Amino acid sequence: MFDINLLNTLKTVGAFIRYQDTLVFMIGPDSSGEKLGIVRLGGHVEQGESLLQALEREIKEECSIEVKLIDAPCILYKSSWEDSDYFDISDLINWNVKPLVIKKDKLSSTAVFLSYTEEEPKPSSEAYGLVFLKDKDIINICSNRLTLRDFIDGGGKFIRQKEINYDMEMYAGVHLSFLYKLLEDKNEVAIKYIKGDYNER
Template structure:
């Protein structure tokens, strides 16, 4: 893998607030489902991937995040199976996921601890705060937003949503569902850290 931070096009975060993963929610392009989408976006000129993810998460959810170094990284090229790799330890903060290739540029995802409570901003229609069980629920079967809320699901909605639409997990949420199974010990420690003053001593 010929990966370079200079070739990163988009950066996103699995932002964790008080034990919950924060995702955007809003109508898909066709308007027939509600997409559950990661926080993040495109890099601006001369921006590092870390700078991008910190800016984007603040703009979309009002969260000041602290990305944490991952001891391992999964690399996913196109639609192939993700391979577990170990990055150069000299990097300040390694992402937990790298997707793409040198020709098409890369997208990265970080684990990040939230320093404050999230709120939908002008760039987002709503937010879902998902427990690990919520992640598995949305990724394993069709469930509407209304059904999710009736099961004590936690959402912060700014717009009037059609709550009878099905929640559609986007790729980063599906990958997180797999991470929760394959790297349960690490993710559980990150979740615990998000509830005890953002202590990073487990890294």
């Protein structure tokens, strides 16, 4: 069950970032060094920072852009990323800008916002690269085994910062996997966002 007190203990923050007709994610080797993980942009909230201050700092550090946040029409709560269930807690939270999802379990807590940018993201020196995903790419990556080379050969956009093995298999991190779950569930908010139907708040 959702605990309102978790809002005071959110440790990380991130964003789905729409650029033109794609969503921007970081990509790089996982801890095993055998696969390439696709993860959202964002990071840890430092002491004294608000969620939005931390989000602005992290995005500037990771891809040198500013984003415009979209006030999500719902806030989906998950008790853990492994749990397939989620439910709307919008009526419990009165924020000026609402995130799309809040997740809280024993190990970590996070909020992920919807956003867009008109500036082309560029990977920072600490990132291996960025991938730009269309809805068909999200579905393909989450339901098939693809290498980075497969993605590029299929017309996918990738900007490299560090040396990377193009023949390594890619896999969706928890945030991309959740977005795919929303698409599978025909979630109207996720579909409209990916299509670019939401304007600046």
